[in-house]
Amino acid sequence: MPVPATHDDANPHRAFGHRSRKLPLPFGMLRPQAMSETTKVPVLVTGGAGYIGSHAVLALRDAGWPVAVIDNLSTGFAFAVPEDVPLYEGDISDTILLEQIFAEQGIEAIMHFAGSIIVPESVEDPLSYYDNNTVKSRALIEAAVEGGVQHFIFSSTAATYGTPASSPVSEDSPRQPINPYGWSKLMTEQMLADSSAAYGFNFCALRYFNVAGADPQARTGQSTAGATHLIKVACEAATGKRDAVAVFGTDYDTPDGTGVRDYIHVSDLAAAHLLALEALIEQPERSLTMNCGYGRGFSVLEVLDAVARVTTQAVERRLAARRAGDPAELVSDPSRIRETLPWQPKHADLAQIITHALQWERKLSDLRGE
Numbered sequence: 001m002p003v004p005a006t007h008d009d010a011n012p013h014r015a016f017g018h019r020s021r022k023l024p025l026p027f028g029m030l031r032p033q034a035m036s037e038t039t040k041v042p043v044l045v046t047g048g049a050g051y052i053g054s055h056a057v058l059a060l061r062d063a064g065w066p067v068a069v070i071d072n073l074s075t076g077f078a079f080a081v082p083e084d085v086p087l088y089e090g091d092i093s094d095t096i097l098l099e100q101i102f103a104e105q106g107i108e109a110i111m112h113f114a115g116s117i118i119v120p121e122s123v124e125d126p127l128s129y130y131d132n133n134t135v136k137s138r139a140l141i142e143a144a145v146e147g148g149v150q151h152f153i154f155s156s157t158a159a160t161y162g163t164p165a166s167s168p169v170s171e172d173s174p175r176q177p178i179n180p181y182g183w184s185k186l187m188t189e190q191m192l193a194d195s196s197a198a199y200g201f202n203f204c205a206l207r208y209f210n211v212a213g214a215d216p217q218a219r220t221g222q223s224t225a226g227a228t229h230l231i232k233v234a235c236e237a238a239t240g241k242r243d244a245v246a247v248f249g250t251d252y253d254t255p256d257g258t259g260v261r262d263y264i265h266v267s268d269l270a271a272a273h274l275l276a277l278e279a280l281i282e283q284p285e286r287s288l289t290m291n292c293g294y295g296r297g298f299s300v301l302e303v304l305d306a307v308a309r310v311t312t313q314a315v316e317r318r319l320a321a322r323r324a325g326d327p328a329e330l331v332s333d334p335s336r337i338r339e340t341l342p343w344q345p346k347h348a349d350l351a352q353i354i355t356h357a358l359q360w361e362r363k364l365s366d367l368r369g370e
Contacts, residue, residue: 039281040063040064040065040066041065041066041108041109041150041151041281042065042066042067042068042105042106042107042108042109043060043065043066043067043068043107043108043109043110043111043277044067044068044069044070044101044102044105044107044109044110044111044149045057045060045067045068045069045070045110045111045113046069046070046071046092046110046111046112046113046114046140047070047071047076047112047113047114047115047155048067048069048070048071048076048080048081048085048087048113049069049071049073049076049077049078049080049081049087050071050075050076050080050113050114050224051211051220051221051222051223051224051266052113052155052208052211052266052269052270053069053071053076053111053113053114053155054076054080054081054220055215055220055266055267055269055270056111056113056270056273056274057069057080057081057082057085058082058215058219058220058270059267059270059271059273059274060111060274061082061084061085063274065274066105066106067085068085068086068087068088068101068105068107069081069085069086069087069088070088070090070092070097070098070101070114071087071088071089071114072089072090072091072092072114073089075224077223079367080220080223082219086104086105088100088101091136092112092114092136092137092139092140093135093136093139093140095139095142095143098140098143098147099143099147102143102147102148102149107147107149108148108149108150108151109149109150109151109152109153109277109280109281110140110144110149110151110152110153111153111155111273111277112137112140112152112153112154112155113155114136115132115133115136115137115155115184115185116128116129116132116133116181116184117157117181118181118228119159119179119181119182119323119324119325119326120228120323120324120325120326122179122180122181122184122325123179123180123324123325124324126180129180129181129184130180130183130184130187132184133181133184133185133188134184134187134188134191137154137188137191138188138191141191141192141195144201145195145199145201149201150201150202150284151201151202151203151277151280151281151284152192152196152201152202152203152204153203153204153206153273153276153277153280154188154189154192154203154204154205154206155206155208156185156186156188156189156205156206156207156208156289157181157182157185157207157208158207158208158209158262158291158293158330158332159177159178159179159181159182159185160175160177160182160185160186160189160207161173161174161175161176161177161182161207161330162174162175162176162177162178162182162327163176163178163327163328164327164329164330167297167329167330167331168262168295168331168332168333169291169330169331169332169333170291170333170335170336171207171289171290171291171333171336178325178327179324179325181325182325189205189289192205192287193287196287202280202283202284202285202286202287203280203287203288204276204277204279204280204287204288204289204290205288205289205290206269206272206273206276206290206291206292207289207290207291207292208264208269208292208293209261209262209263209264209291209292209293209294209330209331209332210229210230210261210262210263210264210293210330211229211263211264211266211269212229212230212231212232212263212264212265212266212353212354212357213231213265213266213267213347213352213353213354213356213357214266214356214357214359214360215266215267215356215360216267216347216356218356218359218360218363220360221266221356221357221360221361221363221364222357222360223364230245230261230300230303231263231303231307231353231354231357232357232361233245233246234303234304234307234315234354235307235354235357235358235361236361237315237316238307238311238313238315238358238361239358239361239362239365241361241365241370243316244315244316244317244318245304245315245316245317245318246317246318246319246320247300247301247304247317247318247319247320248300248320248321248322248323248326249320249321249322249323249326250319251322252322252328252329253328254299254328254329255299256299256301256302258299258300258301259299259300259326259327259328259329260297260298260299260328260329260330260331261297261298261329261330261331262293262294262295262296262297262298262330262331262332263294263298263303263350263353264292264293264294264332264345264348265345265346265347265348265352265353265356267346267347267356268343268345268346268347268348269292271343271345271346272290272292272337272341272343275341275342275343276288276290276341279340279341288340290336290337290340290341291332291333291334291336291337292332292334292337293331293332293334294332294334294345294348295331295332295333295334296331297329297330297331298350301317303350303354304317306350306351306354307354307358309351310351310354310355310358311358
């Protein structure tokens with residue numbers, strides 16, 4: 001279950017800013033004009049102290065966008081948010097806090113990353129996922145509508161496809177989730193589509209495949225204890241934080257029997273969010289739904305072999321049963337995002353993804369004195 005946010009008793013909506021501190025139209029390439037300082041609208045990043053959200057914050061800040069963060073710090077970390085970015089500690093369902101942020105920061109766009117993401121946990125405790133991912137997203141969308149926010153980018157997932165009948169998976173593939181996590185995200189996509197048609201804002205749902213890696217400058221990365229993402233877990237094993245890596249399932253209908261996934265560098269994903277925001281501003285009558293992946297899959301064993309090559313040391317593997325809710329293969333067809341946005345990934349290399357993840361893992365050890 002998500003951990004409730006802690007609040008300053010004197011000011012329950014403490015802001016750490018400065019720390020003194022209509023349905024999608026036909027697709028064709030969008031070439032947004034270079035954003036001027038006047039068209040770079042203030043953006044609220046929910047979950048901006050978390051893994052993917054913190055990379056989006058850096059990308060926005062680096063590109064000169066005004067940005068603020070809301071995060072209840074249940075799985076995020078204040079140190080992941082730059083000192084000059086306002087950080088509001090609280091929950092996205094807190095409408096009073098959202099009204100305050102909208103007023104203080106002049107928010108015109110939202111990038112929504114806040115939520116729960118662990119598939120087996122969603123199977124064990126589905127109601128918490130429907131609450132945290134769906135019910136609270138509804139509250140955020142309603143607050144955005146009432147606050148006049150015009151653009152909304154949603155962190156969705158390839159889990160909305162369930163077990164695809166074919167691979168790679170396009171956006172037109174049937175959406176048939178096989179776990180509550182996927183359903184919780186698909187429900188939010190539907191709420192956005194219906195609300196956009198009714199209330200006049202536009203949105204982009206980006207369906208992530210497997211996000212990995214870390215900021216190339218090691219300014220942020222995946223920091224949550226007990227993470228389940230394979231490359232994160234393998235880097236923890238390579239740095240002595242774990243004894244071994246569990247391989248969940250060796251009897252899938254894949255070349256080596258282990259699950260196959262499309263791994264996308266988190267910084268390339270953050271760049272896609274900025275381009276999507278520019279597209280929404282450029283064409284406010286248009287909403288978008290796009291996969292975010294490279295279109296190439298690697299099995300669990302292939303990833304562990306790659307980690308061994310990068311680190312020049314073997315990573316111990318422990319074979320285990322399949323996890324509930326895991327499909328055999330999820331690989332993106334990235335045609336739509338490449339045809340719609342001028343997105344040119346810079347880190348589409350498994351060894352580079354692992355190198356950056358490992359670099360962050362070692363820095364994280366230093367930060368924590370491990």
